[in-house]
Amino acid sequence: MYREWVKTLSAVPLFRNIQPDRLNSMLSCLNPGIRTYKKNRNIAVSGERFEGIGFVLSGSAAVIKEDAAGNRTIITILRPGDMFGEMAAFSKSKVWPATVLAQEECRVMILPPEKIVGSCEKACESHRLLIMNMLEIVSDKALLLNRKVEYLAIKSLRGRISAFLLEQYKKTGSLIFMLPMNRNNLADFLNVSRPSLSREMCRMRDEGIIDFHMSSVRIIDLEALKKF
Numbered sequence: 001m002y003r004e005w006v007k008t009l010s011a012v013p014l015f016r017n018i019q020p021d022r023l024n025s026m027l028s029c030l031n032p033g034i035r036t037y038k039k040n041r042n043i044a045v046s047g048e049r050f051e052g053i054g055f056v057l058s059g060s061a062a063v064i065k066e067d068a069a070g071n072r073t074i075i076t077i078l079r080p081g082d083m084f085g086e087m088a089a090f091s092k093s094k095v096w097p098a099t100v101l102a103q104e105e106c107r108v109m110i111l112p113p114e115k116i117v118g119s120c121e122k123a124c125e126s127h128r129l130l131i132m133n134m135l136e137i138v139s140d141k142a143l144l145l146n147r148k149v150e151y152l153a154i155k156s157l158r159g160r161i162s163a164f165l166l167e168q169y170k171k172t173g174s175l176i177f178m179l180p181m182n183r184n185n186l187a188d189f190l191n192v193s194r195p196s197l198s199r200e201m202c203r204m205r206d207e208g209i210i211d212f213h214m215s216s217v218r219i220i221d222l223e224a225l226k227k228f
Contacts, residue, residue: 002027005034005057005109011081012055013140014116014133018126026126032111037061043100043108044085050094052112054084059106062185064099074188077103077181086134087141089113152191157200160190162228165210165219175219182215 002009006020006027015023034057037043043054043061056078063075063084075098078084088097090113116134154160164186168177179186187194204210209225211218219225 008057008080009055009109012083013137014053014055014083014086014130016133018129022126026130030111030115032109032115034107034109036107037102037105039102039104041102043102043106044096044098046097046099047095050085050088050091050096052110053086053089053116054100055109055111056080056082056084057107057109060103061106061108062101062103064101064188066099072188073191074181074185076189077185086137087145089116089134156228157190157192157196158204159228160192161197161200161204162225164190165217166225168217169219169222169225175222177217179215179217 003024006024009015009023009027010018010020018026032052037059044051046065058080060080061078061084063078065073065075067073078100084100085096088095116130151160151163154163168179169175171177181189183197184194187197190197201210201212205212207224209219209221211220
């Protein structure tokens, strides 16, 4: 049942260093659920009962937060091999901290947290490694959230755009890269309006700092981005 997803799941941090055959055997033991969601359907809803850690097997989804006024902010875009809900897995609140919305038809695997730390019926030798991976993920996530606070503390729109582009540059190792989300989603992610984002990016292009065409971006003046 799970063999067709082993290659995708092998890239998930939770299953790091677990060989494909062992991973397939372990999944058969853990018996997680697999569900399909249509485009624009909720996979999880903020404040509702937490069901388990999710893994995107196909398609894409957005993790969304809304404030009291109903303003939406996209936290991140999930693609095949990405996981979500890990920070809430062992919380006493037992509710989803954010809404997860399918951006296109996608298939998701849900693994209840108790199956990660519980005893393994088949005594899988990879189960201990699974627990260690989970502890590493939680630690790394805490450090990432600390960095996120610093990121959102940037006051200027140009500063946020520059920080985002520098992050993509570091991830790809290239001055030319494709944005991981469309312009609307990027505006939500940076917590700014779409017109404001477009205007500022055009100004940066006119000043010779960047160039772009649709989702493709080229950094021309790297030092200028670092300055902002």
